[in-house]
Amino acid sequence: MTTDVPPAAGRGTVRRLAGTLHRRPRLRLALLLTGPLLWLSVLYLGSLAVLFVSAFWTTDSFTSQVVKVWSTDNFHALFTTPVYRQVVLRSVGVALAVTVLCAVIAFPLAFYTARVARPQRRPLLVVAILTPLWASYLVKVYAWRLILSEGGLADWMLAPFGLSGPGYGLPATVLTLTYLWLPYMVLPLHTALEQLPAGLLEASADLGARPGRTFRSVVLPMVLPSVAAGSVFTFSLSLGDYITVQIVGGKTQLIGNLVYSNIELNLPMAAALGTVPVAVIVLYLLAIRRTGALNSL
């Protein structure tokens, strides 16, 4: 190696720049965050603000033109019209049901992938659980439409027991959404269970606890933050969904459908409806913040 060759000019510039950045931490931070912050504030928070503001406008009932006059009529309608109330409650109910189902199905699955399966196989199993996420959303939902159709796979499999499939409707919606969002629950649970020290389970048994007690007193409290973290995904994704319910929900209406059907005719009402899931999710996040789940996201 020769030592008398001067460093290339380009490299010198890069070095100077790196040196400048090293001495100026604020400049470094500005370069790092300007782009994401612009995106977040203008596109994301901006559109949320527009949504919220337009929820207070009204529509001319003859022309369907938006009238930019402040009024709380939309929210008044939201709280007083029985249909709206029912749909909001139904949507929250669906989101909760999907979340509970996901948790109940994900736990044994994650327990197997994280603690029972041979360690060399675990990464493969995790990948297997995640593969459905690589397929198109629509393909999966239409697959469920086929499964649940009359004389479809569900009917055929339940026929020997004298039963039939749920058909299209609310149960089909819950079932399909549970299928769609399950990986988002399995993954945090798998991580939590994998990190759960085996010594704690042994210590519990050693002190006289049967498996059920160990599960309730040690395993559950320790993985609960991760269940809550997973539920943030399953809950908010279910609450915002409107395509699944159109494909397998039969006549079922959820908030998303109401927003969708109001967009052309009554944009301000659609905006008012659109604030409901946002508000519900904020409440949900506040509620689960107490479990410490937001620290494990």
Added chain:
Amino acid sequence: MEGRAIRLQGLRKSFGDTTAVAGVDLEIRDGEFFSMLGPSGSGKTTVLRLVAGFETPDRGRIELAGQDVTGLAPFERDVHTVFQDYALFPHMTVEQNVAYGLKVRRVPKAERLVRARKALAEVGLEGYGPRRPAQLSGGQRQRVALARALVGRPRVLLLDEPLGALDLKLRERMQVELKAIQREVGITFVFVTHDQEEALTMSDRIAVLDRGRIAQVGTPAEIYERPATPFVASFVGTSNLLEGEAAHRITGSPGTYNIRPEKIRVLKDAAEPDEPEHTTATGTVAEVVYLGDATRFLVDLDGGGRLTALQQNLETSSADVAAYRGTRVRLQWHHRHAVRLPS
């Protein structure tokens, strides 16, 4: 009450191709402080886990207080364990940790609290109840783990290298405290360690394990003074072997002998007379190591072989010590301190 706390018969356990425990027979008495001493991989922890019930033996029988518990689950056995990494429940307070075993056994809440506080007091942690394990130092966590295991007053307490993670000073203090607590509560302690000094200072009896088998069982003095195998001689204390031709020439009979370094006197003055019942060997000092409280001499014997001798520094200083290097000395020890080992 004099009786048997633990009895192991023909215990074997393999993990895949590795044999962790290769036939262990052992009896541990009630109220004894019993240590299982061995290097890592000697199977001592596996024996402990078999007794606790975390592992099932491939063959053999485990008895607790005369009752066969070989097939029982950990929660069906009257033993508690202090784990090497303490295994405290991080989501519970110190008090909840200590009271957990009582809660599981449906002890009423008021009694639970009283007993948990008493157990915490026993280990010197009054007032620490409301804290979380994460807020404690290593030594304090160790005490919580001890209190948690002791509060239910099990028949046997198993301790898996409980002092391994502590620094030297704290470890020495805990050795004394552990022994005191054991004497006070009168529970049988089975203590697993790889630290021979720890085992020697604390135990009533010691089992030395070597590659899944018990090499020797005995009191600390028996293990140290009369090691049964070359392995025990070298693992417990400094091994100092006199073997082959040299052994024959010096002691008058063939065989392999172990002589503890502190039993050998280093005589510089050729005029000092040979004492009766003593063996004498001459040699040259190859190396001298000043240890502060003592000096270690490595002496090449004229008859072949090398012996280590340890002398208390009663009057010598480090400067005097260096002068010994290369000088001629006579080594002398009492007959009974040359322990013949099976070859």
